[in-house]
């Protein structure tokens with residue numbers, strides 16, 4: 793049995809839950825609260841010296857961190873990873889982009905606003921600019937495509953869904969972004985069904 797250490801307030805951790813649920817992979821979930829500083833406790837640091845969730849631990853004790861690496865491990869040989877090598881590379885392109893250009897802006901701004909109580913007017917301007925640009929890029933892509941890679945839901949959609957669904961909490965307005973809104977609805981219902 794795989795153990796997931798995670799905090800369900802974290803989109804990065806939700807990615808792991810979504811993939812495990814979709815693929816019916818039995819996992820034991822252990823809550824680790826970021827807000828209570830539990831990722832920095834010595835016993836957790838022995839599992840992940842980076843002091844971050846999510847991580848998974850296999851029955852033999854091996855551990856794996858980084859949400860997108862964990863999703864890739866859990867989804868190996870499943871329909872969530874395109875069979876075609878080009879589409880698979882496009883999925884990886886979006887996964888890398890999510891970690892560099894989307895999550896650091898939208899997830900961090902959400903953390904400031906929702907969990908640290910920062911006023912919307914006091915948001916970090918450079919993160920807001922970066923987050924708006926990320927959402928614009930997604931909107932442009934989704935105006936010409938249903939999914940991020942290939943013609944079905946993939947890990948790229950799950951990774952981007954994780955924090956885009958919460959973008960309004962961080963003050964990012966999705967109301968004029970019709971393609972993102974459509975994709976959020978379709979992805980959300982896909983996540984409720986098992987593959």
Ligand SMILES: N[C@@H](CCC(=O)N[C@@H](CS)C(=O)NCC(=O)O)C(=O)O
Pocket residue numbers: 802803804805826831832843844845846857858859860891
């Ligand atoms: N790139 C990492 C980011 C992980 C990350 O930032 N985790 C946050 C929660 S979303 C965390 O554990 N923060 C606790 C801390 O830094 O002490 C991933 O995708 O898993």
